[in-house]
Amino acid sequence: MPLYTVDVYSGSDDSIIRDPHADGVIVKATQGTGYVNPRCNHQWDLASQLGKLRGLYHYAGGGNPVAEAQYFVQNVRNYVGQAMLVIDWESYQNAAWGNTNWVRQYVDGIHRLTGVWPVIYVQESALWQVANCAGDCAVWVAKYASMNWNSWAVPNMPVSSGAFATIAGWQYTGGDMDRSIWYLDAAAWDKFAKANTANPTPKPQPEVNPAKPSDEPNTWQDALGDTWHEEKGTFVSTTQLHLRWGARTTSATVALLPAGSVIKYDAWSRHGGYVWLRQPRGGSEYAYIVCRNAQTNEPYGTFK
Incomplete structure (x- = not known):
């Protein structure tokens, strides 16, 4: 009916x-x-x-x-x-x-x-x-x-x-x-x-891309207005964290990573109450993870 x-x-x-x-x-x-x-x-x-x-x-x-x-x-x-x-x-x-x-x-x-x-x-x-x-x-x-x-x-x-x-x-x-x-x-x-439980992995397309250059070297502002800074490094988590398709706590999860996970990153941004890292995933695809509470400065892992 x-x-x-x-x-x-x-x-x-x-x-x-x-x-x-x-x-x-x-x-x-x-x-x-x-x-x-x-x-x-x-x-x-x-x-x-x-x-x-x-x-x-x-x-x-x-x-x-x-x-x-x-x-x-x-x-x-x-x-x-x-x-x-x-x-x-x-x-x-x-x-x-x-x-x-x-x-x-x-x-x-x-x-x-x-x-x-x-x-x-x-x-x-x-x-x-x-x-x-x-x-x-x-x-x-x-x-x-x-x-x-x-x-x-x-x-x-x-x-x-x-x-x-x-x-x-x-x-x-x-x-x-x-x-x-x-x-x-x-x-x-x-x-x-409801969420599509038959295909729980979202299509991996980058949510944040450079939109306009910044006056600072190796820095750019993305389409959502967040400022990113180029920096290559390795982050090792000390707690369970969400790896996400976008740099927002509402973004879909790629994986729930346990403590001790190693993330290689190429950029960071401070917004939405957190410091975010960007993980290259091949081609033009990226994932994102929080590494620090931006208000208390509490880290969620260590850096190499």
Whole structure:
């Protein structure tokens, strides 16, 4: 039996969330790297109180896709595992519209950070822009019979899935409210919220790359605004530590390393309350590990 949902943003009336036809509510959380929906928590809590399935979406601003993935996860981290995560790919206020690699980089970033593959929302005519995500992500297609289809009745019309094997959801009206039908049951919806346990190792793509040079020699600032200093050395841990795909405590884990592990590094950065080391892993891939508490200066190992 299919599910029906509404999606809401800061200007949506609570009556849309309360609509008894809606089995689920998908709430706008963030946009770009500078906007958080001020009513997101309220809308989430109301949907929860009503016993509805929940999702959270990020509206693509078209900036750095890794930075936008990081921004979204930072703001919804308390809900990861409870909500379907969605990337909203539209042309309005999107500087990267037409870029066929932007969403691919974004979904890889979300997967590295959370272990979850987000659902992609896109209009039918732009499915080609996200075709390279079809092997990992589900798609939620927007196609309207008309902007005046103010009804829960589903219009009789074909909807393409493009490169995707099938569509997970179809947003079929956006007049008085955004209504969608999902070809899922509640158990399948819940699986979208959970980390992919069948393939727990995230794709190893570097999360932090040099973005602009610094005035200091052998120093650079990455795309997330963190300053890195070139330094080659060896770190030996004295406690159990996470080796991660990114230099954030929310980044996905490569491995949980025991005390006594030896890490060869080529750069360090002080941010987020820690001193981080960068481990080269071949090609352009890197992993990251904390080596010191930046506030107390307590080390988590020794250096050679």
